Amino acid sequence: MKKISFFDVFKVFLKIGIILLGGGYVIIPIMKSELIEKRNWLNEDELCDYYCVSQCLPGIIAANMSILVGYKLAKIKGALAAIIGMSFSPFVSIVIIAHLLNKILAIPFIESLFWGxxxxxxxxxxxxxxxxxxxSIVDLFSAFWFVFILILAILKVNPAYLIIxxxxxGVIFQIVKDKRGNNA
Amino acid sequence: MHSTYFLLFFEFLKVGLFTYGGGYASLPFLYLMADTYNWFSHEQLVQLIAISGITPGPIGLNMATFAGYQTLGLLGAFISSFGLILPMIIITSQVFRLYRKFSENKYVKSILYVLRPTSCALITSVGAKLFYNLILNSKLDFSKVDYLGFALVVFLFLLTFKLKRDPIIYMAIAGIFGVCVYFLK
Incomplete structure (x- = not known):
């Protein structure tokens, strides 16, 4: 395979960013058609692995997937090309909308549209x-933990503390499990 | 002024670092931001969620751009997006090199076992908050309930049994319903 440049990666992710409508998980079918079927830059297994890993990482799933694919294609340069390319059109469209927001809100039926x-x-x-x-909710503990965190969140505890x-x-659970394994 | 740029960067860095489980998981952080700083109101935040849904790109990123622009214009939009993305660039590209080992690691698995119900709970709290703000109009008073809005939510909920999960369909239906309500009033 010929060497893939920053610009090659950028161009493809620019397109992905434009067609990425309505949230994160649409990225899978888009990447499948753009990267696997049209360009053969990836295989299905890799895409699946990247999706799994992205879910374990902090941040936005679609952005993490772009970084992983970009890194695979052209190392750190590719990762940067992918994230910049993917962010470009969302950034521009949001800036334009935010800029025109007061004018948009002045359209008579727009308030009703937003209401819906x-x-x-x-x-x-x-x-x-x-x-x-x-x-996520796989056993009694996770169900209990869900309720516990939900109460704390409604009481406005800082979400960062809840995550930390x-x-x-999670780390303590694993340490305890390891200790028990050694004692048995 | 300079300190606001720094704060904006730092706040979105936190969002990038502590968001697990997609765009909606970043909402509790944005609500907290709305309470802490006068960068945007709760009402604007709700508008922002709607706008993010109908423009391209991941919701989390759209929110960062919008909040940054509302606060400090174009440079603000750039700074908050950069803050959001920076931890991902650093962490994710490091993880790439050991990614098979990473997802098989027992500590990672154990952390996710606890973290997943946490992010479900955080997202649920946002849903509850939106329900309280939009349908109950932030009051526990039954004469103030938006019954039409409640009917729309129930209708969309029933549609989830029939339609695909593609969010844009629900937003489009709800938007059209809203416009119809306007012209019928």
């Missing part, structure tokens, strides 16, 4: 949760 779209977000959150639920606390607890 905002309400749909409640259902979108439900859909995102449904997707995560079976992988969870990471610590």
């Amino acid at each position: 779209v905002n309400l749909s977000v409640i259902v979108l959150i439900y859909l995102a949760l449904k997707e995560m639920w079976s992988k 606390g969870s990471i610590f607890l």
